[in-house]
Amino acid sequence: MKLNETVMRGDEAANEASMREAFGVFNQNGDGFITVDELRVVLASLGIEQDRTLDECSRMIGHVDRKGDGRVSISPSSSR
Numbered sequence: 001m002k003l004n005e006t007v008m009r010g011d012e013a014a015n016e017a018s019m020r021e022a023f024g025v026f027n028q029n030g031d032g033f034i035t036v037d038e039l040r041v042v043l044a045s046l047g048i049e050q051d052r053t054l055d056e057c058s059r060m061i062g063h064v065d066r067k068g069d070g071r072v073s074i075s076p077s078s079s080r
């Protein structure tokens with residue numbers, strides 16, 4: 001394995017860890033999914049509440065919800 005391949009794999013692992021950490025902030029109940037309600041609560045706690053209705057949060061989730069079940073998972077085998 002070349003040095004640059006090793007570095008790239010390390011970056012991928014760091015990126016994955018960062019993504020999982022950020023996902024955990026939104027996944028408040030720890031079930032492995034981000035729901036519309038969880039998104040809205042976290043956005044409100046960050047002061048991004050203005051005009052963030054349930055419908056708008058639902059549209060945000062809908063952009064990345066591949067299964068159409070109203071939630072997002074970090075795992076490719078789940079609802080993402």
